[in-house]
Every structure is written in C-alpha cells, then in structure tokens.
Amino acid sequence: MNIGEISYTNIIPLYYYLDRERLMDDGATITSAVPSKVNRLMEENKVDIGGISSFSFGKNADRYSLAPDLSVSAFGKVNSIFLFSKYPIEELGEKRIALTSSSETSVALLKVILHHFYDVAASFQVETPLFDQMMEQYDACLLIGDDAISANRVNRRYHVYDLGEIWYQQTGLPMVFAVMAYRKIMETEKKDLLSYVIKSMIESKERCQFEKFSPVIHKAMQEHGGDYAFWDSYFNGLNYEFNGEHEKGLNLYFRLANECGLLKTIPSILKFSYT
Template sequence: MNPSTRLARSGQVAVRIGAVGYLNARPLTWALDRSPERWQVRYDLPAVCARLLYDGEVDLGLVPSIEYLRSDQYRFVPGVGIGSRGPVASVALFTRRPLAEIRHIAIDTSSRTSVTLIRLLCQHRYRIAPEFVPHGPHLVEMVRDYDAGLLIGDPALEADANALGVTKIDLGAEWTAMTGLPFIYAAWTGRAGVIGVEHVRLLEQAQAEGVASYPAIAAEYAQANGASAQRALAYLRDNMRYGLGPEEAQGLQMFLDYAADLGLAPKRRTLEFFPG
C-alpha cells in the first residue's frame, strides 16, 4: 500500500478525489467542497478523471461506470451513483436521419460509458452497425459532417435540437425501454482499501445532502439567470436519480456484461464494493 493510501485511510490527510464538473455530478460533490480538510477535490472531464484514477494520481474518482472493468482492484462506493430511470436529458444522440438509415455517428469521447452505451444500443436495440467517429463536443459540426452525433453532459442538456433541425434521442430512456432497469453513468470508484467505512458513510451522507440542496445547486449553476436555474432544478429533480441500490446494481451489472460480451471491455466482472 502506498503512503497516500495509508494516510487516506487513517484520516491523516485529505482523500484525493477526481470529480466531474457537470451539473449532474454536483449533488455528489456539493458537500465535499465544503470540507477541504477531508476531501481534496479536483474537477475534470470524465475521461480525465478515469485516467487520473488509473494512474494513481487520485485516490477516488467519480468516473464513468465502464471504467470499473479496467482493474480487478477497483471497488464502488456502495449506495452512491449518478443514474436515471427513463429520460436523462444529458446523454443523447442527435440525428438528422431516421435511426435505420444512420451510417456514421460522431461521438463525444468525454465519457467511455456513454460511448459504450450508444454502441450497445446500436447492436441490441436499433440493429444497425454505423461507423463511430471520435469528435469534439461541437454539435453543429457533428450533425453537419455526419448523420448523427453523440453528446453528453451539460452540452447535451443545453443543446437546441429544434434549432438545428435534428431529432434528439435520449439514451437513458432508450436503455430503460430496452431493459426495464435504471442506468448508472458514473459512481465513486477506487482501489480496494483506499478508503474506510467512515469515508463511505460520509460519501453517502454527502449525496443525501446534495439531493436535499437541488435549489441551491441549480442557482449556483445558473449564475443568477432565473430561467436557467429553473431548467437546472427541473433536470436534477425530474431526470436524475442518485443512489446505487439493488435495481441500479442490476442495471449496472447488465451494462457491464453487455460491454464485455461485445468486446468493449476486457472481461466480465461481478460488482464489488468498499465495506460500508
């Protein structure tokens, strides 16, 4: 065990955390930002968070759920996750053609989970085999140069599909329609032993505090824009689902198994959690 791991477990130093700056992550980090003596939080894109965790530069990462399959040492924090059951609004395919006619999709590679999800849906739900082209999260260019574009996070939430003359297909709704289960986009992940039972309790408590603080989080996100604050509040309240209970775990396990079976991850692996 390296020194930072021992210190993090003993509480002698702040736990190094890599988190995502998107609105949907704020309910999990809202309370952590207010305890810098315990949590050292940095914000990056999901893919960067995943790299930092894999390289050992953070102790715990709010990373795309597919990243769990990268290491047998990874564990999830029980009871805490970013998910949806039905429409999520912030993970979507924007297309200018009917689904059956899509030949290529520009994919925002900020999150491997969302990229894997669209691949799974194309295979198992839409029965199409388009070309997937990595692309920056610029929707105008995506749908100008390709049949469709995958966008995630705040850019997907704020995109105006009607103005661009494209159709928005919500991938959270598509997953639940296909499986009947919730979908977990990201969860606190780290190597076995890096945090203890008390840390797990505090992370669960922070999630509860964040969920209770939707109005304040939405107001902070909107920066004094009243209409934007109302949209943000509706998104958190109506689209997002926080937690990682039995149904969420079932949906997450199914997603990871699908990914492994399609060769999009190294191998199948049963969910394992930190003691809590």
C-alpha cells in the same frame, strides 16, 4: 489521497457539501476534470477515489471497488446524454457518427443500443465535443453532460434521442452512468480517510435531496443559464442511489458491452462498507 471530481452538473450533489478545508487539512486534494480525464487519472493511480464512468469501472474492476449508495443514474430520461441525428435512429446503418471525447460509459452505451436494440452497424469517430462542427461533418453525434444540455437547448434541426430513455424502455432497468469508485489499495493505505470521504459524499447527496436540490439548481443557473423549472426537473429526474436495481442494470450493461466486444470480461461488483 486525491479525489476526482467530474466537472459536470449532474454529479454536483455528491460533492456540494464536502468540507473541502477539512479534507485539505487531512492531506486530500481534489482534481476536477471531464469524465474521460478522471477515468484516465485513476487508471494512472493519480486519483484514488472519484466519480468515474461506469464503463471505466468495468475495465478496472480487478483494481477498483465501489462506494455504497452513490451513483449518477436514471430510470428513464437522463436529459443530458443525447444522440443528435440527421436520420431516424433505425436508419443509421453505415452512417458516420461522431462521439464525444468526454465519455466512456455513454459511448459504449450508444454502441450497445445500436447493436442490440436496433441491429444497426454504423462507423464511429471520437471528436472534440463541438456540436455544430460535429454535425457539419457527420450524420449524427453523441454529446453528454453540459455540452449535451447546451446543444439540445438550441437544436431545432435534428432528431434527438435520450440514451437513458431508450435503455429504460428496452430493459426496464436503470442506467448507471457514473459510479463512485476507489482504488482497492486505499482500504489498507487510507481506510479512515476513505471512510470519511464516502460518508461525507452520502451526507452531501442526502442533504441536497432534502433541500430538493435548490442550492444546486441556483448554482447550475448561474453557471449554465436556463431557468429554475428546467434544472428542477433535471436534478429530480436523476437518481443518486446504488441498490439492487442499479446492480441489475449495471450488470446487464456490462454483459451487453461484453457481447459487443467492448469489455473483455464481465466484472463483479464489490462495495466497501464505510461504517
């Protein structure tokens, strides 16, 4: 079994306390990459379970199921998914927007937000997530994860919009940015190992929450800079559950993405019982 691990700070709590040595002894491997690459590897059957973009799950729901009680979500500001713009968001009609190559969920979310909430039709181009170069060539840019955090730390020139905040203001529902999904065939091929991995991820999440994310915060400070107060606010502002409200939010996201022509169908949400 190959486990996909998104190489962004926001998902660390789901992996932080995994017993990696035991997983290796059980024949599992862990592949770390940006969300778009983990998505692609899972679509190519090279990753069996992992944190993937919600949009990628939506495209592949006929082949994937969800692990219960795990996500990267926000009831409001997510503080790591930003649209930087030279213009107010409602004035982006016919403007050029650079999109990070690292994400699918956030790219689709931006298109949903502009179309449904602001009636704005812009043009889009996927680019390598380099803030200064993007803003030199375009009217706005979308960055996610650690790229977005770093850019927002130095930005003093542009309008900044948090997509999680806009979504929550407009819908009253959480935005589910990433889910823990697996290929359905794992339920028959590797059911015991699948159950162990899901249980371990839930336990890792719960331990990090019990510790108020303190070890994770220190790890983030060491790797990305910033002070304790920033990362404390960041992790405690995220939500790692997946319950009824998350399902409502994810279903609405899928429906609006379908109406925008971004998803061919509206997928059903299926979850695995690991007990």
